[in-house]
Amino acid sequence: MASNQFSDAVKDLAEVFFFEQWLRHYYVVEKGDKLFLEIPDEDLRLIYEKHQHLGPLADLLNNREISYEECQASVCAFMGVRFDGTKFAPNVVSSTLDSKAFKIEMYVFGVWLKGHESFLDEATLPFEEWMEMYAGWNSMDEVKEYRHKLEAGGGDPNEPASKAVH
Numbered sequence: 001m002a003s004n005q006f007s008d009a010v011k012d013l014a015e016v017f018f019f020e021q022w023l024r025h026y027y028v029v030e031k032g033d034k035l036f037l038e039i040p041d042e043d044l045r046l047i048y049e050k051h052q053h054l055g056p057l058a059d060l061l062n063n064r065e066i067s068y069e070e071c072q073a074s075v076c077a078f079m080g081v082r083f084d085g086t087k088f089a090p091n092v093v094s095s096t097l098d099s100k101a102f103k104i105e106m107y108v109f110g111v112w113l114k115g116h117e118s119f120l121d122e123a124t125l126p127f128e129e130w131m132e133m134y135a136g137w138n139s140m141d142e143v144k145e146y147r148h149k150l151e152a153g154g155g156d157p158n159e160p161a162s163k164a165v166h
Helices: 003-026 041-050 055-061 068-082 090-095 100-121 127-139 141-153
Strands: 026-031 034-037
Touching: 003 026, 003 034, 003 055, 003 068, 003 090, 003 100, 003 127, 034 090, 041 055, 055 068, 090 100, 100 127, 100 141, 127 141
Parallel strands: none
Antiparallel strands: 026 034
């Protein structure tokens, strides 16, 4: 796969997962012992206005009972229709999802999300603000160094590069 196509695929697929996380962060409501995603009409309108390419994913999840499995299936279906064999050559999506670069991107996003959760909980922030904050955080030297260590380390960013006990 060409380098540009691969880096574009990592960026585009990660954005879909980031968006789905953003939706779940702000729009999940509990009803009894079940979770539902409920996006107010005005917020859905703003999503389409600012992120038209992601609006259909919001529609796919909106007003539905959700679970990890449901979200995963919806995200994969969305990416399959929008990217696999259309924007990207066949099999680029699956190989990107299995790639070290994509796993590192998702891991680093999870670190950012966990570290900023209390701030993100203070008010409903627009998705573009999340992405601006994430980009700013990623530009920090400490984060660049951490990414470099993950890239140099081994396969899974959740596994240490060395199995030695320190």
